[in-house]
Amino acid sequence: VTPAPPPGPRVHRPFGRVAARAALIGAALGLAAGLIELAVGPRIRDWVGNKQDTTRLGLATIVLASVALAAALTLWRRPEAAAPRRFALAVGLLVPGLICFTTVGRLWYLPGALLLLAGLAVLADLRTERSEVSEALGPHWLAVLTVVLAGFYVFLGATALGLAGALGILGGLVILALVGARARVPRALAAALLVAATLPFAALTWWSVATPLIALLLLSLGLAAILRPAATAGLTRGSLPRPVHRARGGGDGSRHR
Amino acid sequence: METDERMPGASGGSERERRGGLSRGTLLRRTGLGMATLFVAGAGALGYRAYDQGVLEVGEGPAYDPWTDWERHSGLVRLVAAATLAPSPHNAQAWLFRLAPNRIDLFADRSRGTGATDPFKREMYIGLGAALENLLRAAQANGYATTVTLMPDDRESAHAARIELARSTPRVSALYQQIPRRHTNRYAYVQGKEVPGAALAAMGALGTPDTKGARVFWFTRKAQRAEVGELLVAATEALIADRDQSRSDYEWFRQDWDEIQRRRDGITVDAAGLSDLTAALAKLLPAQSRTATDDAWLTATRDRQTKTAAAYAIVAVRDASNNRQRLAGGRLLERIHLWTAAHGLALQHMNQLTERADRELELGITPRFGDALRTLVPSGWQALSAFRSGYPTHTPHKSPRRPVQAVIT
Numbered sequence: 001v002t003p004a005p006p007p008g009p010r011v012h013r014p015f016g017r018v019a020a021r022a023a024l025i026g027a028a029l030g031l032a033a034g035l036i037e038l039a040v041g042p043r044i045r046d047w048v049g050n051k052q053d054t055t056r057l058g059l060a061t062i063v064l065a066s067v068a069l070a071a072a073l074t075l076w077r078r079p080e081a082a083a084p085r086r087f088a089l090a091v092g093l094l095v096p097g098l099i100c101f102t103t104v105g106r107l108w109y110l111p112g113a114l115l116l117l118a119g120l121a122v123l124a125d126l127r128t129e130r131s132e133v134s135e136a137l138g139p140h141w142l143a144v145l146t147v148v149l150a151g152f153y154v155f156l157g158a159t160a161l162g163l164a165g166a167l168g169i170l171g172g173l174v175i176l177a178l179v180g181a182r183a184r185v186p187r188a189l190a191a192a193l194l195v196a197a198t199l200p201f202a203a204l205t206w207w208s209v210a211t212p213l214i215a216l217l218l219l220s221l222g223l224a225a226i227l228r229p230a231a232t233a234g235l236t237r238g239s240l241p242r243p244v245h246r247a248r249g250g251g252d253g254s255r256h257r
Numbered sequence: 258m259e260t261d262e263r264m265p266g267a268s269g270g271s272e273r274e275r276r277g278g279l280s281r282g283t284l285l286r287r288t289g290l291g292m293a294t295l296f297v298a299g300a301g302a303l304g305y306r307a308y309d310q311g312v313l314e315v316g317e318g319p320a321y322d323p324w325t326d327w328e329r330h331s332g333l334v335r336l337v338a339a340a341t342l343a344p345s346p347h348n349a350q351a352w353l354f355r356l357a358p359n360r361i362d363l364f365a366d367r368s369r370g371t372g373a374t375d376p377f378k379r380e381m382y383i384g385l386g387a388a389l390e391n392l393l394r395a396a397q398a399n400g401y402a403t404t405v406t407l408m409p410d411d412r413e414s415a416h417a418a419r420i421e422l423a424r425s426t427p428r429v430s431a432l433y434q435q436i437p438r439r440h441t442n443r444y445a446y447v448q449g450k451e452v453p454g455a456a457l458a459a460m461g462a463l464g465t466p467d468t469k470g471a472r473v474f475w476f477t478r479k480a481q482r483a484e485v486g487e488l489l490v491a492a493t494e495a496l497i498a499d500r501d502q503s504r505s506d507y508e509w510f511r512q513d514w515d516e517i518q519r520r521r522d523g524i525t526v527d528a529a530g531l532s533d534l535t536a537a538l539a540k541l542l543p544a545q546s547r548t549a550t551d552d553a554w555l556t557a558t559r560d561r562q563t564k565t566a567a568a569y570a571i572v573a574v575r576d577a578s579n580n581r582q583r584l585a586g587g588r589l590l591e592r593i594h595l596w597t598a599a600h601g602l603a604l605q606h607m608n609q610l611t612e613r614a615d616r617e618l619e620l621g622i623t624p625r626f627g628d629a630l631r632t633l634v635p636s637g638w639q640a641l642s643a644f645r646s647g648y649p650t651h652t653p654h655k656s657p658r659r660p661v662q663a664v665i666t
Contacts, residue, residue, distance in 0.1 A: 045519070052319070052518035102309065141290050145297045152304045160313035207533035209541060210307035214300045221293055 015121035016079045022121070023072035023093050026114025027065055030100060033107035034061030049105025057103040064096035064103070068115055075122065083129035084136035086122055093119035142225035143179050149218045150175035156211060157201060168201035168211070175222060182226045190226045195219065303541065310540040311514035318514075320521040320657035324437050330661060333361055333422070338661045339395035342436050343591055344606060345384030347371045347509035348656045350522050352388050352417075355666050362409075363389055363418040364666070369522075372505030374496070374612045376619040382580050383642050385417045386587020387594075391436055392420065394595075400427040405467070407581045417584060432595040439594050440655055442603035443530025443557070445565040446647030451477065452568045456600060460570075463592045471586040471641070473593065474634055476569040485643075486563035488629050492609035493558045495626070497551035502616060504547065506554075512544040517657050527654040530557065530605075562605065567647030569607075571630075577611075577639035586641040593644075603649035610643055 036044075038061075041054025051057050071092030074081070081089070097115030100108045126133060137144070150172045157168020174197035178190055185193070202215030307313060316324075327338035337354045340363075345351060351369035355362040365381055375381060389405070396403050402425035409419040457475050464471060476485050496502045511523040526539045539545070545553070572590050574582035590606075597604045614627035630640040 050515055050519065052515045099305070102305065138290075142293070145293055148297055149300065152301055156304050156307065156313060159308045159311075161315075161317060165313070205313060208307055208312050208537050209534070210300070210303045210312065214304060217293075217296055217300055221297070 019118045019121035020076040022114045023118035026111045027069035027072045030065035030111035033104050034065050037104045047106045061104045068096040083132040087133045090119045090122035146222040146225045164204040171197040171201050187227050194222050312537050315527050316655045318518045320518045321655050323658040324655050336392050336395045340388040340392035343387035343391045346380035351381050353666050359422045361420045365415040373501035374505045377615050382583035383587035386584035387591035390588040390591040394433040398429040398433045407584050435595040435598040439598040440653040442653040444651040445561045450648045460593045468585045468589040471574050471589040474571045485569040490559045492613045493555050495613050507547040521657040521659045528656045566645035569645050571640045572642045573634045573638040574641050577641045604646045606644045
């Protein structure tokens with residue numbers, strides 16, 4: 001595999017190849033762990049965290065290990081990828097690496113450790129490129145958090161019963177679509193849709209503690225992400241949509257010229 | 258020009274940022290987003306815990322399937338499936354069934370005893386009697402005439418009953434229809450709403466020649482309820498002060514969702530009569546210690562269950578140590594429970610008094626609760642089991658059940 005040409009000045013990445021190798025091995029072992037849980041989980045409960053629902057958790061492990069494998073392969077093929085992309089790849093290793101400790105028990109100890117080490121190594125390599133990562137992610141961070149929360153909604157909706165569960169899945173999907181299309185949806189409509197998608201599931205399962213809390217975060221972060229997309233841009237340099245009108249002057253005395 | 262179009266602090270950065278520092282606004286925004294990220298991570302962890310502990314799946318999963326699929330079985334297995342929906346002490350389900358073409362034998366599964374809370378297996382046989390009642394109701398409904406022999410083998414005390422079956426016309430009784438609807442209700446009951454005298458009389462009349470020798474005594478007057486309630490609270494205190502009984506009790510308390518789905522027995526948080534919010538919190542938080550569980554049980558007994566009982570009852574027999582009479586008493590108890598389910602009443606088994614009385618006997622200590630029980634029932638009768646009844650404030654949740662395959666030998 002021919003590595004892609006470096007995007008800019010060469011940055012020292014001491015862990016690059018080692019991290020990619022560890023990630024590949026970890027993800028492959030993780031995939032195998034998921035397949036084993038799916039195939040013979042009930043017969044080796046001690047090894048899969050004594051989980052009852054080995055089918056669902058085996059499938060979840062396979063999906064998450066596949067995400068890690070995709071990240072590992074990309075890391076291997078494109079060691080010189082831009083910093084934001086490598087940050088995303090590190091997340092793609094760390095998130096499955098952490099979650100699967102709870103889905104497949106002891107079988108995850110080795111793959112999980114390898115994925116976590118690889119993810120942390122990628123992050124360590126990124127320490128000199130923090131500003132680049134920050135510039136790329138900063139303007140969209142609230143949207144990213146909203147997408148994550150909407151994912152939780154879909155996940156919890158899938159585990160809930162009857163109407164409440166259906167509303168959770170539907171609400172989460174609506175929010176995901178809303179975040180994706182936030183630039184094209186009128187703000188008032190977007191806000192109304194966000195509220196309508198969030199509240200029913202939380203209201204029907206208010207006693208669960210988890211859904212009301214996620215709903216609260218969805219409303220606060222989601223509204224900020226959808227209604228004030230520019231608000232987050234101030235976080236980073238060069239990330240504000242243009243033009244920015246500050247005709248009356250900001251507190252810092254700057255003016256749009 | 259390009260740089261000039263950007264906001265200071267946002268693009269080219271303020272003078273301070275250009276010098277390597279951060280403006281206050283940027284610092285605040287970054288801190289805010291960092292906290293938001295932490296909140297989202299925390300919400301994710303909480304959401305996963307909710308999934309892992311089945312917070313949104315109350316009464317679902319394989320442990321609860323027998324409540325809905327019991328009628329899908331055919332032949333004699335269906336009768337066994339009905340029997341497994343009966344109540345049992347600590348939901349231990351200490352029963353085993355052996356099937357032959359026209360016969361079912363019911364055995365006690367002694368490996369599933371409840372230890373120091375039932376030292377003489379009194380409750381185990383009451384539970385077997387309840388299972389037998391369900392089985393016979395199901396047999397009748399599915400076109401079998403039955404001949405029952407209790408304790409058919411004097412040499413084998415685990416052999417609780419032999420049921421001979423012959424084909425006959427199906428007769429579906431009202432009580433049979435309540436088998437999947439009957440659940441122990443540990444919630445508070447409606448205060449001030451008494452159980453009508455006619456209902457008490459109807460339940461008292463549920464005894465038949467099959468259950469002769471077993472009788473129910475009611476305690477409905479305010480003073481009587483207060484007396485029984487105080488005794489129950491005192492017995493609960495004594496139970497949790499007795500380390501062996503407390504441990505035996507705790508062994509059957511299930512707090513982990515995977516364990517519930519795997520073992521399919523025991524008392525669960527969902528069936529403990531807690532509010533939905535409290536139950537969710539109890540499941541989200543780490544498992545409670547034995548002491549904390551004991552305290553919660555005492556609080557529930559004192560502040561909720563005895564305070565709102567509209568009536569107490571004691572099922573009594575002539576000899577509470579006789580397994581045949583225990584089985585008969587268990588049958589009558591289950592019949593009453595099914596009747597309450599059919600008539601909108603709630604029922605909770607409360608065996609603290611008999612558990613303490615047996616423990617006193619086992620240890621040879623002063624029979625405080627044994628004496629108290631003797632004063633509660635008329636001379637010539639012995640208390641076998643107790644319960645409270647009233648009008649429900651909540652619909653009780655199901656208890657887990659083992660599948661029929663696990664109880665057929």
